[in-house]
Each structure stands twice: as structure tokens, then as C-alpha cells.
Amino acid sequence: RRRPVREVLFFPSLPSCTEKLLAEAAELGAAARPCPCPLPQGDSSLSRLLRCLLSARRSLEICLFAFSSPQLGLAVQLLHRRGVRVRVVTDAQYMSVNGSQIGLLRHAGIQVRHNQDGGFMHHKFAIVDRRLLITGSLNWTTQAIQNNRENVLVVEDAEYVKPFLDEFEKIWEEYNPINFLFFFPK
Amino acid sequence: RRRPVREVLFFPSLPSCTEKLLAEAAELGAAARPCPCPLPQGDSSLSRLLRCLLSARRSLEICLFAFSSPQLGLAVQLLHRRGVRVRVVTDAQYMSVNGSQIGLLRHAGIQVRHNQDGGFMHHKFAIVDRRLLITGSLNWTTQAIQNNRENVLVVEDAEYVKPFLDEFEKIWEEYNPINFLFFFPK
Numbered sequence: 001r002r003r004p005v006r007e008v009l010f011f012p013s014l015p016s017c018t019e020k021l022l023a024e025a026a027e028l029g030a031a032a033r034p035c036p037c038p039l040p041q042g043d044s045s046l047s048r049l050l051r052c053l054l055s056a057r058r059s060l061e062i063c064l065f066a067f068s069s070p071q072l073g074l075a076v077q078l079l080h081r082r083g084v085r086v087r088v089v090t091d092a093q094y095m096s097v098n099g100s101q102i103g104l105l106r107h108a109g110i111q112v113r114h115n116q117d118g119g120f121m122h123h124k125f126a127i128v129d130r131r132l133l134i135t136g137s138l139n140w141t142t143q144a145i146q147n148n149r150e151n152v153l154v155v156e157d158a159e160y161v162k163p164f165l166d167e168f169e170k171i172w173e174e175y176n177p178i179n180f181l182f183f184f185p186k
Numbered sequence: 187r188r189r190p191v192r193e194v195l196f197f198p199s200l201p202s203c204t205e206k207l208l209a210e211a212a213e214l215g216a217a218a219r220p221c222p223c224p225l226p227q228g229d230s231s232l233s234r235l236l237r238c239l240l241s242a243r244r245s246l247e248i249c250l251f252a253f254s255s256p257q258l259g260l261a262v263q264l265l266h267r268r269g270v271r272v273r274v275v276t277d278a279q280y281m282s283v284n285g286s287q288i289g290l291l292r293h294a295g296i297q298v299r300h301n302q303d304g305g306f307m308h309h310k311f312a313i314v315d316r317r318l319l320i321t322g323s324l325n326w327t328t329q330a331i332q333n334n335r336e337n338v339l340v341v342e343d344a345e346y347v348k349p350f351l352d353e354f355e356k357i358w359e360e361y362n363p364i365n366f367l368f369f370f371p372k
Contacts, residue, residue: 012305115335122336137311171335
């Protein structure tokens, strides 16, 4: 029996090229040609995070305060095209900032919901195939990946995954747009 | 043998009075008089987080982007007075905002270090007695505790605690003020 995944990733990530990883995932296992860019091809916190995400085969729940990383955006779109059921929850105030991936994800047909109340939707977690929890301090932004001190835990353990799945479903229903109240100034 | 602590806390926290908890911790186990305030006395995510912290007997490492919660500040000061070795790492840009606890902690004689570089020190974790990891999306601010969607994991498992301890020691040394460079405009 395979040992459960247990990983701790720290950021800032070392620079690394993620083209090969994304290209191989797009063609599901085919070996991609090496990218001619000058970035190192080795492993990094970003590439390990990408690998966890790209392991999704059935479902991906994402609950993120800020999402602007192009590489992580591409990975999520790729999973959606592969038929993985992707659902995204995000924060209303941050989803439309410059460089946000949220518009691109919606344009690609991915379901996105957001808060409409006062507090921030400040979670930063994802759940792969209802099995693998990815959570920590990291927003999925290039600033955070390349410049900040951040951590991400990867936990394959129902005792931690289950409450996060329940929290996701609760928020998903609460942010259902049919429940929205629209206030118009008089 | 005691089962390792494994907890998931979600926020916003239900309102609850934390006076009794803090008073009992100050007198190490003595039963405090009930507080006359109208807040519920029951358990909440905040009170459970406080309880984890107050369980410290020897050491507490804190690595926090933003720290302004008066209750959590009191708890940390109380541990320091009890003789627990408290060390705090925080973000330079946020430590002096209105309501920050950092000045009070320093005034109380607690060692605090901060970054001096460009990226944010965005971690939000604490380690109790080198044994218990507390980590998640939550900054220790009243806004986050009372208004935001947040999560905190409590993990008593050396496989997760060890890399966070190593990360703390690395940052602690890197932020040692004797290594600071001071630039003066010409």
C-alpha cells in the first residue's frame, strides 16, 4: 500500500521552469520536449505544488483569497479541460484586481463563487479528488510564490480533509448566487 | 498513551468570553470567578486556539504576518511571565500599524525579529513546546477572528513540526538585527 502524501513546502520558491510539467499534464504522460528557456528544470516548491494539483483525476475544490499566478491558472484550466470537476471560491474584493486569474477561469467555463459580505474570504486551500488537502499561508500569486515567506502543507488524511470538504460545501452553498441580495441606492 | 492533538478550527469564531481562560492560565489552574460580561462562556475557535497556546510550558515560537488581537497578545505575555521562552517573528510593514501587539510584546521584554527585505513575511504559524504546530490562513487580528473565513490546523506530529521549527530557526537567524544593513540616502 502506498504511503499517504505528507509534504511541507516553503516559499519563496526557487525559480524553475514549469513548461514541461504543464505540457506533459496536457498530454497526460507524454514526454514533452525540453523548454528552451534559461530557468532551471529542477524541482521547486512551485513545481511540487503544481504536481499535487495536476494529480487530480475527478475533482478539485479551490478556496482562495487571491489567485493571480499564470502557471497555477493554466494548471486549473488544464484540469477542467481534462474533465476534472473544478469549483472555485474566492474573495469578491480581490477577484477583479489586475492580473487576477478569476476572469480567465470563468471565461473557460469553470464555476466560481464569491462572498458578498463584509469579512474577507481569506482561506487558501485546495482539495484534490476529495483525498488530498493543500493548505497554508500562500495565496496563489506570483508575488507570494517568488517573494514572500510562505508555507503550504499537503496532507492526505481524512481526519483533516473531511472538515475542509465540509467547510467548502458550506461556503459553496452560502455563496450560491441565487441567494444574493442586491442593494440599490435610492 | 495520550492520542496526539489533531484539530481543525474554522473562523469567524463564535463570540465567546475568554476572561476565565486567561485568568485561570495566569494563576496556573486556579478556578477563576466567572466574568460578568454578556458574552457566551462556551467553547469557540478562538478559545480553542487560546487553549492550545496556553498549554505551552517551555517554548513558543510565533511567526506571524499581522498580530493585533488583544486576547492572543495577553496570552503570549502571560506565557512569557510564566517563564516560557517566547520568540516572535513578524513583518516589518505590519508590525507598527494601529493596534499592533508587537510594541506591547517588546515592551514586556519578549524578543521580536522582523524582515528587512522586499517580500512579505506572510507565515501564520506558532509552535508550542517544539511539539505542537498551529498553522493556517489566520492572522492573529480581531478582524480575522471575528469577520473573515479562515482556517487553523493544530498538528502534533514531528513530521510536520520539524520542518516548521527548522524554518523558524532559519528565519530567526536571517532576521538577526546584527545582520541588518542600514542604507542612508546620499
